[in-house]
């Protein structure tokens with residue numbers, strides 16, 4: 001029968017393409033189905049188009065960064081860790097490097113290089129690729145996968161890999177189809193949260209500071225009866241909140257809290273970790289050196305002008321006032337605000353701007369040694385569709401490629 005294959009892979013992202021390649025290299029007849037008109041739309045957008053495909057952490061350190069469930073990746077990383085992944089790309093013509101010794105990119109700094117090489121390999125080893133084919137159901141008989149059904153055809157295979165991604169950036173193909181496909185066959189889907197996206201704040205003053213990028217900002221959330229959250233990194237103020245690398249990671253932790261509490265109080269140290277004493281001494285010193293300068297001029301030795309201005313106003317101080325003439329209580333308030341600036345996170349743009357989905361197909365129902373479903377024989381999962389997500393820095397692509405490689409082994 002013409003529509004009969006050894007393996008059908010649903011979704012042509014990082015995970016799906018790796019599965020298809022690994023399986024076809026073993027001599028299997030593989031069909032790769034993609035619902036969008038072209039392959040790997042999300043992969044194209046990764047790393048701002050530069051594709052931070054992995055990082056140089058050891059398997060142990062890599063797994064630790066995923067938290068409690070990190071060990072689920074052990075077997076997948078044994079099949080394809082960052083060394084094996086960069087070797088794989090070298091073999092298919094993509095040179096990679098880690099300019100900061102940690103994050104790995106193609107040396108071209110273009111995700112297009114990765115996608116072109118993967119597509120070339122897929123063609124070379126005879127994977128059948130059909131785009132604009134949305135899989136609507138997975139076919140199953142007596143606990144055994146038999147194929148898939150799209151809107152206009154049925155395709156048959158004893159093995160199906162679901163590599164459909166999550167819900168973030170739906171324009172790039174992530175609409176949660178994999179959750180429906182898996183749930184139809186009895187799989188449990190955990191709570192789904194958008195993660196890694198800009199956050200909105202109640203404070204409107206942030207818009208006056210938009211586009212100011214601050215390095216080494218310390219963030220903390222100290223909610224009672226909840227694990228204390230801490231992070232440090234680059235932050236950018238926006239029209240209605242905050243974004244930047246440190247916020248992307250922090251958002252993973254904050255979104256479940258927002259759902260629970262509606263508002264999350266956040267404290268920011270914008271002064272590269274200086275404490276109240278150090279800030280007080282610094283300002284005193286500045287005032288000594290330049291006794292006739294305005295308050296804002298002293299603050300601006302620590303922070304960009306717009307933020308200095310806003311913090312003065314928050315402390316109830318006129319930015320143009322002579323620092324020496326400010327009342328002690330106002331000065332203390334200003335120093336406190338400089339040490340820990342409070343913001344209240346009140347929302348985000350949801351999955352529309354989320355780089356990652358928190359939650360997914362329950363890991364308890366997937367065998368980590370094979371990525372095979374424990375419920376339906378011949379059904380496999382890989383990539384973001386599963387309930388496992390990592391921080392910024394090549395973690396999520398490495399995990400997608402590794403789990404894809406393991407699923408493609410078809411144990």
Ligand SMILES: Cc1cc2nc3c(=O)[nH]c(=O)nc-3n(C[C@H](O)[C@H](O)[C@H](O)COP(=O)(O)OP(=O)(O)OC[C@H]3O[C@@H](n4cnc5c(N)ncnc54)[C@H](O)[C@@H]3O)c2cc1C
Pocket residue numbers: 010011012013014015016033034035036039040041042043045046047048051052053054133134135136163164165166168169172173174175177178354355356382383384385393394395396397398400
């Ligand atoms: C803007 C952005 C930047 C990012 N940058 C990085 C980065 O630099 N480094 C990093 O590690 N991670 C990054 N990520 C996260 C990373 O892109 C994802 O974790 C990863 O792409 C997930 O791979 P996947 O193969 O599981 O899913 P996806 O890449 O989402 O691929 C799933 C594919 O399945 C297709 N599909 C879905 N449903 C069906 C269906 N029913 N039938 C047929 N096909 C279907 C989709 O169209 C899609 O092509 C970024 C994410 C975004 C949104």
